[in-house]
Amino acid sequence: AQTVTQSQPEMSVQEAETVTLSCTYDTSESDYYLFWYKQPPSRQMILVIRQEAYKQQNATENRFSVNFQKAAKSFSLKISDSQLGDAAMYFCAYRSPNTGNQFYFGTGTSLTVIP
Protein backbone atom coordinates (compact mmCIF):
# COMPACT_ATOMS: atom_id res chain seq x y z
CA ALA A 1 0.00 0.00 0.00
CA GLN A 2 1.06 3.54 -0.61
CA THR A 3 2.35 5.50 2.36
CA VAL A 4 2.22 9.23 2.87
CA THR A 5 4.52 10.90 5.37
CA GLN A 6 4.19 14.33 6.90
CA SER A 7 7.24 14.86 9.06
CA GLN A 8 6.05 18.06 10.73
CA PRO A 9 3.35 17.39 13.35
CA GLU A 10 3.14 21.10 14.14
CA MET A 11 4.14 24.29 12.39
CA SER A 12 3.65 27.95 13.14
CA VAL A 13 3.87 31.05 10.99
CA GLN A 14 3.56 34.74 11.57
CA GLU A 15 0.58 36.37 9.92
CA ALA A 16 1.44 37.63 6.40
CA GLU A 17 4.53 35.41 6.25
CA THR A 18 5.12 32.31 4.18
CA VAL A 19 5.21 28.73 5.42
CA THR A 20 5.96 25.42 3.72
CA LEU A 21 4.47 22.12 4.79
CA SER A 22 6.29 18.96 3.81
CA CYS A 23 4.92 15.74 2.39
CA THR A 24 6.62 12.69 0.96
CA TYR A 25 5.06 9.52 -0.36
CA ASP A 26 6.06 6.10 -1.43
CA THR A 27 4.67 4.48 -4.55
CA SER A 28 5.62 2.35 -7.51
CA GLU A 29 2.89 3.81 -9.68
CA SER A 30 3.55 6.37 -12.38
CA ASP A 31 0.06 7.79 -12.62
CA TYR A 32 -1.63 9.17 -9.52
CA TYR A 33 -3.03 12.29 -7.91
CA LEU A 34 -1.86 14.28 -4.93
CA PHE A 35 -3.93 16.57 -2.76
CA TRP A 36 -3.69 18.90 0.18
CA TYR A 37 -6.74 19.10 2.41
CA LYS A 38 -7.38 21.54 5.21
CA GLN A 39 -9.34 20.53 8.30
CA PRO A 40 -10.27 23.44 10.57
CA PRO A 41 -11.64 22.90 14.10
CA SER A 42 -15.07 22.32 12.56
CA ARG A 43 -13.47 19.13 11.15
CA GLN A 44 -14.83 19.76 7.68
CA MET A 45 -12.41 18.52 5.01
CA ILE A 46 -11.66 21.33 2.57
CA LEU A 47 -9.73 20.76 -0.63
CA VAL A 48 -6.84 23.21 -0.89
CA ILE A 49 -5.03 22.09 -4.01
CA ARG A 50 -4.49 19.08 -6.25
CA GLN A 51 -1.75 17.90 -8.56
CA GLU A 52 -1.80 15.29 -11.30
CA ALA A 53 1.40 13.29 -11.40
CA TYR A 54 1.67 13.49 -15.18
CA LYS A 55 1.80 17.27 -15.05
CA GLN A 56 5.23 18.78 -14.56
CA GLN A 57 3.91 22.22 -13.79
CA ASN A 58 3.32 22.88 -10.12
CA ALA A 59 -0.29 23.59 -9.19
CA THR A 60 -1.19 27.01 -7.84
CA GLU A 61 -4.37 28.19 -6.21
CA ASN A 62 -4.22 31.84 -5.14
CA ARG A 63 -1.96 31.97 -2.05
CA PHE A 64 -1.39 28.22 -2.12
CA SER A 65 1.16 26.53 -4.32
CA VAL A 66 2.94 23.21 -4.37
CA ASN A 67 6.44 22.05 -5.10
CA PHE A 68 5.98 18.70 -6.77
CA GLN A 69 9.16 16.69 -7.20
CA LYS A 70 8.09 13.41 -8.78
CA ALA A 71 11.48 11.75 -8.78
CA ALA A 72 11.96 12.59 -5.13
CA LYS A 73 8.33 11.70 -4.35
CA SER A 74 7.89 14.99 -2.59
CA PHE A 75 4.84 17.24 -2.56
CA SER A 76 5.19 20.29 -0.33
CA LEU A 77 2.59 23.00 0.18
CA LYS A 78 3.55 26.66 0.34
CA ILE A 79 1.17 29.14 1.90
CA SER A 80 1.98 32.74 1.12
CA ASP A 81 0.71 35.81 2.98
CA SER A 82 -0.61 33.59 5.78
CA GLN A 83 -3.92 34.57 7.28
CA LEU A 84 -5.50 33.74 10.61
CA GLY A 85 -8.08 31.66 8.80
CA ASP A 86 -5.34 29.39 7.49
CA ALA A 87 -4.91 27.89 10.95
CA ALA A 88 -5.97 24.25 10.70
CA MET A 89 -4.78 20.69 10.32
CA TYR A 90 -3.37 20.07 6.86
CA PHE A 91 -3.42 16.60 5.36
CA CYS A 92 -1.47 15.48 2.36
CA ALA A 93 -3.25 12.76 0.40
CA TYR A 94 -2.35 10.34 -2.37
CA ARG A 95 -4.96 8.88 -4.65
CA SER A 96 -4.33 5.89 -6.84
CA PRO A 97 -6.41 5.17 -9.91
CA ASN A 98 -5.46 1.54 -9.53
CA THR A 99 -6.93 0.87 -6.10
CA GLY A 100 -10.46 2.12 -6.51
CA ASN A 101 -9.35 5.72 -6.30
CA GLN A 102 -9.10 5.49 -2.56
CA PHE A 103 -7.19 8.12 -0.63
CA TYR A 104 -4.12 7.52 1.49
CA PHE A 105 -3.70 10.31 4.02
CA GLY A 106 -0.64 11.54 5.83
CA THR A 107 -0.68 12.02 9.58
CA GLY A 108 -1.30 15.73 9.29
CA THR A 109 0.41 18.98 10.21
CA SER A 110 -1.19 21.35 12.66
CA LEU A 111 -0.62 24.93 11.49
CA THR A 112 -0.82 27.83 13.91
CA VAL A 113 -0.92 31.38 12.58
CA ILE A 114 0.44 33.96 14.99
CA PRO A 115 -1.16 37.41 14.80
Add this chain to the structure above:
Amino acid sequence: GAVVSQHPSWVICKSGTSVKIECRSLDFQATTMFWYRQFPKQSLMLMATSNEGSKATYEQGVEKDKFLINHASLTLSTLTVTSAHPEDSSFYICSARQTGAESQPQHFGDGTRLSIL
Protein backbone atom coordinates in the same frame (compact mmCIF):
# COMPACT_ATOMS: atom_id res chain seq x y z
CA GLY B 1 -20.13 22.68 -6.48
CA ALA B 2 -20.76 19.11 -5.50
CA VAL B 3 -22.16 18.67 -2.02
CA VAL B 4 -22.15 15.67 0.27
CA SER B 5 -24.53 15.72 3.19
CA GLN B 6 -23.81 13.59 6.23
CA HIS B 7 -26.35 13.04 8.98
CA PRO B 8 -26.43 13.19 11.93
CA SER B 9 -23.59 15.54 12.72
CA TRP B 10 -23.44 14.48 16.36
CA VAL B 11 -24.97 11.56 18.21
CA ILE B 12 -24.73 10.46 21.81
CA CYS B 13 -26.16 7.11 22.78
CA LYS B 14 -25.93 4.34 25.31
CA SER B 15 -23.67 1.35 24.99
CA GLY B 16 -25.33 -1.48 23.09
CA THR B 17 -27.30 0.80 20.80
CA SER B 18 -27.00 0.60 17.02
CA VAL B 19 -26.39 3.88 15.25
CA LYS B 20 -26.99 4.64 11.58
CA ILE B 21 -25.09 7.38 9.76
CA GLU B 22 -26.22 8.57 6.34
CA CYS B 23 -24.10 9.95 3.54
CA ARG B 24 -25.89 11.58 0.63
CA SER B 25 -24.60 13.10 -2.57
CA LEU B 26 -26.99 15.98 -3.13
CA ASP B 27 -26.36 17.03 -6.69
CA PHE B 28 -24.48 14.18 -8.30
CA GLN B 29 -24.53 10.42 -8.56
CA ALA B 30 -21.91 8.47 -6.69
CA THR B 31 -21.28 4.85 -7.58
CA THR B 32 -18.57 4.77 -4.96
CA MET B 33 -18.49 6.26 -1.49
CA PHE B 34 -15.86 5.94 1.19
CA TRP B 35 -16.13 5.75 4.96
CA TYR B 36 -13.36 7.03 7.20
CA ARG B 37 -12.76 7.07 10.91
CA GLN B 38 -10.74 9.75 12.65
CA PHE B 39 -9.53 9.72 16.23
CA PRO B 40 -8.63 13.03 17.93
CA LYS B 41 -5.53 14.64 16.46
CA GLN B 42 -5.01 11.74 14.10
CA SER B 43 -5.40 11.20 10.40
CA LEU B 44 -8.34 9.79 8.50
CA MET B 45 -8.29 6.02 8.31
CA LEU B 46 -10.22 4.39 5.51
CA MET B 47 -12.68 1.85 6.89
CA ALA B 48 -14.43 0.69 3.76
CA THR B 49 -15.33 1.44 0.19
CA SER B 50 -19.04 1.42 -0.47
CA ASN B 51 -20.18 0.33 -3.92
CA GLU B 52 -23.69 0.93 -5.18
CA GLY B 53 -25.55 -2.32 -5.68
CA SER B 54 -22.82 -4.56 -4.34
CA LYS B 55 -21.03 -5.45 -1.15
CA ALA B 56 -18.70 -2.99 0.48
CA THR B 57 -14.97 -3.58 0.50
CA TYR B 58 -13.58 -3.40 4.01
CA GLU B 59 -10.04 -2.52 4.99
CA GLN B 60 -8.01 -4.97 6.96
CA GLY B 61 -8.91 -4.95 10.63
CA VAL B 62 -12.38 -3.46 10.18
CA GLU B 63 -15.15 -5.74 11.42
CA LYS B 64 -17.75 -6.22 8.73
CA ASP B 65 -20.43 -7.32 11.18
CA LYS B 66 -19.73 -4.36 13.40
CA PHE B 67 -19.81 -1.71 10.73
CA LEU B 68 -22.58 -2.48 8.28
CA ILE B 69 -22.54 -0.56 5.04
CA ASN B 70 -25.42 -0.29 2.63
CA HIS B 71 -25.26 1.57 -0.67
CA ALA B 72 -28.71 1.00 -2.09
CA SER B 73 -28.86 3.96 -4.43
CA LEU B 74 -26.53 6.19 -6.39
CA THR B 75 -26.97 9.01 -3.89
CA LEU B 76 -27.06 7.29 -0.51
CA SER B 77 -24.73 5.15 1.54
CA THR B 78 -25.32 4.28 5.18
CA LEU B 79 -22.96 3.11 7.89
CA THR B 80 -24.53 1.33 10.84
CA VAL B 81 -22.44 0.83 13.95
CA THR B 82 -24.05 -2.21 15.53
CA SER B 83 -24.13 -2.72 19.30
CA ALA B 84 -21.90 0.29 19.78
CA HIS B 85 -19.49 0.41 22.71
CA PRO B 86 -17.41 3.27 24.13
CA GLU B 87 -14.39 2.24 22.05
CA ASP B 88 -16.46 2.95 18.92
CA SER B 89 -16.64 6.61 19.89
CA SER B 90 -14.94 8.53 17.13
CA PHE B 91 -15.43 10.94 14.26
CA TYR B 92 -16.76 9.29 11.12
CA ILE B 93 -16.47 10.95 7.73
CA CYS B 94 -17.80 9.88 4.37
CA SER B 95 -16.75 10.96 0.94
CA ALA B 96 -18.19 10.43 -2.50
CA ARG B 97 -16.78 10.33 -5.98
CA GLN B 98 -18.95 11.48 -8.84
CA THR B 99 -19.70 8.68 -11.27
CA GLY B 100 -17.82 9.17 -14.50
CA ALA B 101 -15.52 11.77 -13.00
CA GLU B 102 -12.75 9.58 -11.68
CA SER B 103 -10.16 12.29 -12.19
CA GLN B 104 -12.03 14.68 -9.93
CA PRO B 105 -11.46 14.92 -6.18
CA GLN B 106 -13.72 13.19 -3.74
CA HIS B 107 -16.23 15.34 -1.93
CA PHE B 108 -16.38 14.99 1.83
CA GLY B 109 -19.30 15.16 4.19
CA ASP B 110 -19.01 17.27 7.32
CA GLY B 111 -18.59 14.21 9.53
CA THR B 112 -20.43 12.61 12.41
CA ARG B 113 -19.21 12.79 15.96
CA LEU B 114 -20.25 9.57 17.70
CA SER B 115 -20.12 9.36 21.48
CA ILE B 116 -21.05 6.12 23.19
CA LEU B 117 -21.71 6.34 26.91
